[in-house]
Amino acid sequence: MPYKLSGREVYIVLSAIYEKYYYIADQLINYNENFPINTLEYWKSAGYVSRDVTPDYFAYFDRSGRRHPFNLFIFGRFHSAIEKGGNNFDEILESSVYAPLLKPNISAMQTAEMNMKNYLSALGGDDLLNHHYTILNMLLSYHRHDLHPIVTITGTYDPRKAVDNYQALASEFYHRLGPGQDWQSIAHFLVYDTKRQGEGTDILFKYGNIQVYKLPLGTACAGCKSLYIESEKPKLYYISDLLNSGPQSITQRVEEESTTIPTCGPSHLWCGCSGPFPLTKMEWWFDESPPNAI
């Protein structure tokens, strides 16, 4: 008899997968995917999971623990671990998190890789593109807080401490991939782009396609101010428009001083604009005019 996971254990395994792979998982959220009920019924009758497990367990978990529709990546890893089976809970948990990537996982990785390739070719051309896999993995590791410095300079780094800022990440890029690139700009751009995209995705999941705004610093460039401020008030955009405009605008964001496309992430290299912030309609500047279209 295979080990039968209780509802609680199913929850722990799914959460552990998300915890380790959230950046990849976030790239492969499928709003319209229906949960394969037959698969769950088969698992129940074969004794893999207990009877109380419902399709709702296989929803997407965001960073605040809320559930959203079925996530292809997380389901794929769970599926492979369940069908492989195990003698106890720990074995199944272990193979869910550490098993080699399978087909659904690989397609998630390919999406993440494709985005990364677009970024890197705009940021540094072919030299950088050759390292896309290493850079993607380092960035994933950075966001998971488990990227440790490989070079320690006395008094500068504590090797037990994970890399936790873009300057330190730039130094890791330099030490692993060599000179010849502006690693500071690249690290700043990649860190803030993934961070803001993640925050934007969170907003979309938590509140739906609501209106948001970004806040340029007082010292921001004229380009950013005109994108995000109008008549001294923040401009409003729908969050899905900002999220979707990211990949298309990448070349413009990297190669030109300022972009004409509002984005979730940085509008250009070294852009320090904060947000997106959800509109609460309590903002002092808020009035009822319709949001801007992109």
Ligand SMILES: [Zn+2]
């Ligand atoms: Zn900016």
